[in-house]
Amino acid sequence: MRRFLAATALLATLGTAHAEVVVRYGISMADIPQTTGQPDRGAGAYQFTGHTIYDPLIAWEMDVAERPGKLVPGLATEWAVDDTDKTKWRLKLREGVKFHDGSAFNADAVVWNFDKVLDEKAPHFDKRQSAQVRTRLPSVKSWRKIDDMTVEITTKEIDSIFPYQLLWFLVSSPTQYEKLGKDWDKFAYQPSGTGPFKLDKFVPRERAELVKNGDYWNKKRIPKADRIILIPISEALNRTNALLAGSVDLIETPAPDAVPQLKRAGMKLVENVTPHVWNYHLSVLPGSPWTDVRLRKALNLAIDRDGVVALMNGLAKPAKGQVDPASPWFGKPTFDIKYDPKAAEKLVNEAGYSKQKPLKTTFVIATGGTGQMLSLPMNEYIQQNLKEIGIEIDFKVVELEQLYTHWRRGAKDEMNAGLTSNNIAYVTSDPLYAIIRFFHSGQAAPVGVNWGFYANPKVDAFIDEAKRTFDPAKQDELMAKAHEQIVDDAALVWVVHDTNPHAMSPKVTKFVQAQHWFQDLTTIGMD
Template identity: 25%
Template sequence: MRAARPKAAIAVVAVAALAVAGCAESERDNEGSGQSTKDTLVFGTAGDPKVLDPSLASDGESLRVARQIFETLVRPEEGGTKVTPGLAESWTPDSTGTVWTFKLRSGVKFHDGTEFNAEAVCVNFNRWYNATGLMQSADVTAYWQDVMGGFAKNEDAELPPSLFKSCTVKDTTTVDLAFTAVSSKIPAALMLPSFSIHSPKALQEFDASNVSGTADDIKYPSYAMEHPTGTGPFKFKAWNVADKTLTIERNEDYWGNKAKLKTLVFRTISDENARKQALRSGDIQGYDLVGPPDVEPLKSEGFNVLTRPAFNILYLAINQKGNPKLADVRVRQAIAYALNRQALVDSKLPPGAEVATQFLPSTVEGWNDQVTKYDYNVQKAKDLLAQAGASNLTLRFHYPTEVTRPYMPGPKDLAELMMADLKAVGINVEAIPLKWTPDYLNATTSGSAHDLHMLGWTGDYGDGYNFIGTFFARQKDEWGFNNPALFEKFAKADSTADAAARYALYKELNADIMEFLPGVPISHSPPALVLGKDVTGVKASPLTDERFATAEFKS
């Protein structure tokens, strides 16, 4: 969640759309005033959502809202990563493993009153598959491209062929999804919010695919800013941009258990201390990304602190294209040995955080205890730099500002520790702080201006490919290397239907990656969210898939 996504999601919104949204009825009543009613919950977020159409979103705050409004064919189990029924009650592959039949729920309606059925599923998949123009930009359809690759007609020669092939309506409640190959991503990836099913009527009425502007100035249609229409337990009410609040309300016609709250408000408070004070004063009844030093104090005050499992990775990326010296594996090894990651974990991350030995959490199948490890060793780092003729190396170290991520609390503090470690072995470091979006994400995931940068990932679903495949399965500007043998092994793993055989390949890939060392895995961190003393019913999710429909105030 990603959501926690490392893609550059440039969400520059049309002024007219923002004006309309900002003037929309806010219905604040007691929101943010410290006088919350028992049917309204105000939740503090670290940033604004960028867009309300999850098909076009890759940032965590947009997807947090989408998870309440929309539903997918399959979804994660509550508080876990296992695939469970969503809008589909069951799903089965054919003998080839390339055609999946989904049996759909009946009696489900979209928020505009239209029927959910097999035809609606195909309208959505065909919308994504037949995307054109800016809809093919990685900044617009990041998750489609991560999972499916390309489109029906790729407009960029570098886009791969599409994994998705076709959608066929068998009857009102039965649909076949066909793919060009067996893939580890199916069906698990279909629980991503980006594969939410939208009302076909609303998609057409509000011209949902009319993304315009330029790659540097993307303008979204009114559907994506004012008219998101799903089947979920909440429906969109208002987005007051000036007031930094987004309001959703209970869907009284929901097919399942109706939300216990009447109104849910997401209020942006970018400063972590300000979020904490707003909770204590009663202006909000919960917030995400609790600072590690605040976990125990908030618990002792009686607040409900929910700690998510550590289903993420913080890493230091090394761009081999940015500096020729970084193409030498000895230099990359020196960087790894130079970092005192245990000290970083102990001093800057929450209880339960641990040093990462690879780019995959130990709870995911394919984790390999036999990978090459790079324990803190200053002398070894210096020796490797000398052997590589890089004793006077100067590197540009990028780190983000104005952001807190589940895997990266206090980016500046983390960066300063790493930079101090690098300087201690003789590496000259040029610190380059940049605003998270769009500056930092643009600078570090494209081009060659960066040498080192911190980034990370929160898993979207419980398969190893979602971590290591996302990073290393194909050539990316973030890392600046080309390794055909590695890419070929990833393709083999992804297309291996037998789970045990696929996990064995993941173990091999983790070993290969840590030998090649395109970057340094730093840590896995259990992020926390907090709710008011009288708020119950929310279960922490490793995927940040918290369900506010079950939230309620204790009487």
């Protein structure tokens, strides 16, 4: 009887384990992104430890693949600007939402979270989280509680595009922080948000296991998988081999050379239009060669983008500017970004350089990671393109998160001494993230991420006017004029737009790839 009962218990246990739907996800990062509320490692990290454990006040529609998403209610059900003072925004908060620890979400929690990342005098201020989100909230001046379920945010100036900033602000539990002895390091292992997943296990640089929150307030986003295991595999070929070997079920950014092999093995490849650009930010500080517009244009004309796309086995699209020509913010620039090495070499010669007397400088680049696709092979390919016109580039190669630190500090920082360009990639899904924070002179680092200190009064004027208008059509028109000028100035070197490719086992039967760098892991399901 004892043996029978033991066997019955074992079968029951095995049955339960078999019933659990587990997805093993190979992610293109060297480590698990920060789990305390504001992920590090860029926009791509939000899909892993951001919009899984936590929620924003205003969310992005992520469950559609056929069209771009739009702003949708998150922890705030309504938001509106004050008609009498357009620097004030009122947000009505969602009733009945609980944090994972069981405490109630309310206005006090929202104020506490703003203090956490923007008020350095707050006792719970977290420098690490603040570093990730402060530059994403450039307009926020102050915040206050109106009542238990209403907050008011005051912006530094009239900013009609402000709601897009709140996509990046995630809300963690004050109660859990207090319970864990007011220690953010402990909170990282036992985080509490309001999101569709809870963190069950966490081993830095090895794995994070997210389990379904069956009590999640948004019934449309109840996860289809019971458990998602995030496994950092930063090198594309290693990720691809892990999928082929059955060690993982889903990967992002497979090795392009292995695409035919993946298809022969029955793996599915999914990609989509993605507002995401891979480029080089250029320093225009005194002493940088890129103060000369001829050299900036030469860089843009020297790159064989079709060759880069071929290197990616088709998993990219040539860039003609900061945004795609189909974007309402593209406009009609007169400078046509294309592959024209003869024109590029002529401009280099006019600037006083040649193959015999090359311009020599150093760029900082990443080993790989979110949005970087194949950073090293792509950079080496472009390095050869530039050498052919008389520009010789050396690389300072760093891990992705260190690259972001270089980027946020700006070209003036001593960390960037001797560097004239930063190779970066990022989301361009809205006017703030496509244009404003990179090209307005008021967003020069470290205030924003205008890394190279680009400044054009015309661009500033177009952006300022767009922020003062609440007419979307007029906003688009002004942003298009700003983009025209930015391209004509050759402010950056634009290479390709990412298509955010994913490869997955045939066992993964459900996955919605949104037209964004934000992706919703609740849509992933398996047979």
